[in-house]
Amino acid sequence: MHPYKRLTLLCGHYGSGKTNVALNMAFELKRQYAQVAIADLDIVNPYFRTKDSSAALEREGIRLIVSPYAGSNVDIPAMPQEMYAICDDRRLHAVVDVGGDDRGALALGRLVPAISEENDYEMLMVINRYRPLTPDAASTLEVMREIETACGLRFTGLVNNSNLGAQTTPRDISDSMEYAQAVAKQSGLPLMFTSVRADFYEALKDKIPDLFPMQLQQSLPGI
Amino acid sequence: MADKVLMKGNEALAEAAIKAGCRHYFGYPITPQTEVAAYMAKRMPKIGGTFLQAESEIAAINMVYGVAAAGKRVMTSSSSPGISLKGEGISYLAGSDLPALIVNVQRGGPGLGGIQPSQSDYFQATRGGGHGDYHMIVLAPASVQEMAELTVLGFELADTYRMPAMVLADGTMGQMMEPVSLDFAVSPAPEKPWATTGTKMAREHNIVNSLFLTPEELEQLNFTRYERYQAIEANETRYEEYMTEDADIILAAFGIAARVSRTAVNEARKQGIKVGLIRPITLWPFPYAPFAKAAEHAKAFISVELNMGQMIEDVRLAISCKAPVTLCNRAGGMIPSPGQVLEAIQKADGGVSK
Numbered sequence: 372m373h374p375y376k377r378l379t380l381l382c383g384h385y386g387s388g389k390t391n392v393a394l395n396m397a398f399e400l401k402r403q404y405a406q407v408a409i410a411d412l413d414i415v416n417p418y419f420r421t422k423d424s425s426a427a428l429e430r431e432g433i434r435l436i437v438s439p440y441a442g443s444n445v446d447i448p449a450m451p452q453e454m455y456a457i458c459d460d461r462r463l464h465a466v467v468d469v470g471g472d473d474r475g476a477l478a479l480g481r482l483v484p485a486i487s488e489e490n491d492y493e494m495l496m497v498i499n500r501y502r503p504l505t506p507d508a509a510s511t512l513e514v515m516r517e518i519e520t521a522c523g524l525r526f527t528g529l530v531n532n533s534n535l536g537a538q539t540t541p542r543d544i545s546d547s548m549e550y551a552q553a554v555a556k557q558s559g560l561p562l563m564f565t566s567v568r569a570d571f572y573e574a575l576k577d578k579i580p581d582l583f584p585m586q587l588q589q590s591l592p593g594i
Numbered sequence: 595m596a597d598k599v600l601m602k603g604n605e606a607l608a609e610a611a612i613k614a615g616c617r618h619y620f621g622y623p624i625t626p627q628t629e630v631a632a633y634m635a636k637r638m639p640k641i642g643g644t645f646l647q648a649e650s651e652i653a654a655i656n657m658v659y660g661v662a663a664a665g666k667r668v669m670t671s672s673s674s675p676g677i678s679l680k681g682e683g684i685s686y687l688a689g690s691d692l693p694a695l696i697v698n699v700q701r702g703g704p705g706l707g708g709i710q711p712s713q714s715d716y717f718q719a720t721r722g723g724g725h726g727d728y729h730m731i732v733l734a735p736a737s738v739q740e741m742a743e744l745t746v747l748g749f750e751l752a753d754t755y756r757m758p759a760m761v762l763a764d765g766t767m768g769q770m771m772e773p774v775s776l777d778f779a780v781s782p783a784p785e786k787p788w789a790t791t792g793t794k795m796a797r798e799h800n801i802v803n804s805l806f807l808t809p810e811e812l813e814q815l816n817f818t819r820y821e822r823y824q825a826i827e828a829n830e831t832r833y834e835e836y837m838t839e840d841a842d843i844i845l846a847a848f849g850i851a852a853r854v855s856r857t858a859v860n861e862a863r864k865q866g867i868k869v870g871l872i873r874p875i876t877l878w879p880f881p882y883a884p885f886a887k888a889a890e891h892a893k894a895f896i897s898v899e900l901n902m903g904q905m906i907e908d909v910r911l912a913i914s915c916k917a918p919v920t921l922c923n924r925a926g927g928m929i930p931s932p933g934q935v936l937e938a939i940q941k942a943d944g945g946v947s948k
Contacts, residue, residue, distance in 0.1 A: 386600065417625045419770075446625050501773070503600075534600065536772050593933075
């Protein structure tokens with residue numbers, strides 16, 4: 372992933388872990404670039420949003436572009452008014468957390484003409500073998516095609532974020548590699564990295580190439 | 595597929611319903627349960643089932659009535675304001691002795707309220723949200739795994755006792771993701787000789803109806819129905835006890851509040867406070883017995899709820915006011931923290947020690 376493209380668009384099946392990957396990529400970008408933003412374009416999820424990490428983002432000096440209604444009771448699929456900044460302000464390196472599935476990716480479509488024209492982006496498909504509707508390469512590719520059709524942009528790479536939530540073991544990650552490689556082979560896309568909880572990094576770093584350690588967002592501490 | 599899969603509560607519930615043989619879903623979108631409808635919309639056409647987004651919640655519950663009368667496993671789901679709209683239809687289901695599953699993924703109220711999690715429909719679910727003398731079996735999941743398993747149980751109990759059952763979840767249970775095993779047993783729907791499946795000129799007409807023209811007959815039906823309710827109270831009450839045996843203080847909590855409470859119990863035990871938790875799994879029938887038993891040694895009870903204090907009334911009834919019962923709560927879509935519950939425990943412990 373080095374050097375990073377100016378825009379990293381994260382799409383994928385609903386619940387595959389895009390928000391955690393997006394947040395950690397933003398933290399990683401901030402270590403390399405002065406001006407970093409994360410844009411939450413999720414119009415699908417009512418809870419567990421990028422905004423839950425707003426304090427940590429502010430601490431790191433990362434600009435959060437999010438609908439003012441995220442996390443509130445205003446139950447409308449609103450887009451953040453500042454979202455055009457990620458295309459207009461080319462000094463920014465930005466991670467875009469797109470909503471799940473084709474329905475979520477539809478919101479990205481509005482920005483696609485500007486993104487294509489500038490042509491300095493990666494569009495990554497976040498995959499999770501342990502989600503019941505994407506257990507194999509064929510079903511994952513089906514979701515990929517639906518997302519590409521909805522937003523009008525083609526994927527450029529894959530992120531293996533296979534996990535079972537709090538009960539994930541390093542073994543679950545190792546077991547997902549065959550799946551991730553099958554998706555890569557059948558889609559013809561490179562597997563950019565495999566993202567894991569930071570405390571699994573040591574156990575897996577010699578077994579899995581391009582391992583990306585993540586701090587997970589704690590939305591419900593103590594529960 | 596892997597042994598365990600990572601699912602949202604709403605998805606696990608929907609997939610479990612399919613596993614239970616439900617092939618008919620009627621609903622109307624409302625946050626925070628919309629994933630149930632979305633999942634059904636994707637899955638039902640692939641397995642020869644029916645997903646139908648009705649024009650309203652009222653239409654959906656009456657479609658449920660129709661399929662239930664025809665003897666098939668059927669469900670609808672909604673969130674708090676939508677369940678109020680279904681109230682009339684639920685009463686009709688109960689009055690016609692029809693089995694069906696209704697799911698309420700609660701949000702803050704009253705009125706349109708908000709979209710954040712809540713448990714403020716406890717009264718509505720356990721005391722009847724519709725009119726007339728009736729009960730629903732009410733099941734309260736506290737994990738994504740239970741969202742699945744209690745959905746299956748709901749279908750089974752509804753069929754066994756010929757009555758509507760409700761899964762009373764909350765927004766957190768619907769939205770949170772946890773690993774789930776969907777590898778559990780499901781008992782097939784029993785024979786339903788009363789169903790309106792066509793006489794084929796071989797039997798008398800089956801009539802499904804909740805209108806009775808003579809009060810004597812209606813009274814008798816109410817008496818018979820309540821005998822069935824007594825059998826359910828005797829046989830189907832479910833709960834979980836956690837560290838209650840030597841407890842001076844007993845927490846009462848269901849659903850997400852029980853998860854928070856369990857964390858608080860563990861913290862309090864580290865501080866040497868003897869505290870335990872009773873988690874009702876069936877809210878109707880309510881587990882009165884374990885509370886009565888705990889009241890023989892416990893000196894204080896705390897009801898932890900995401901509402902202004904509803905289940906607390908059942909806790910007081912259960913212990914015949916033998917000990918003080920206090921409320922530890924948040925409302926309007928907010929969730930009590932383990933720290934808040936721990937403080938309530940410490941406060942009660944101060945009272946107990948005196």
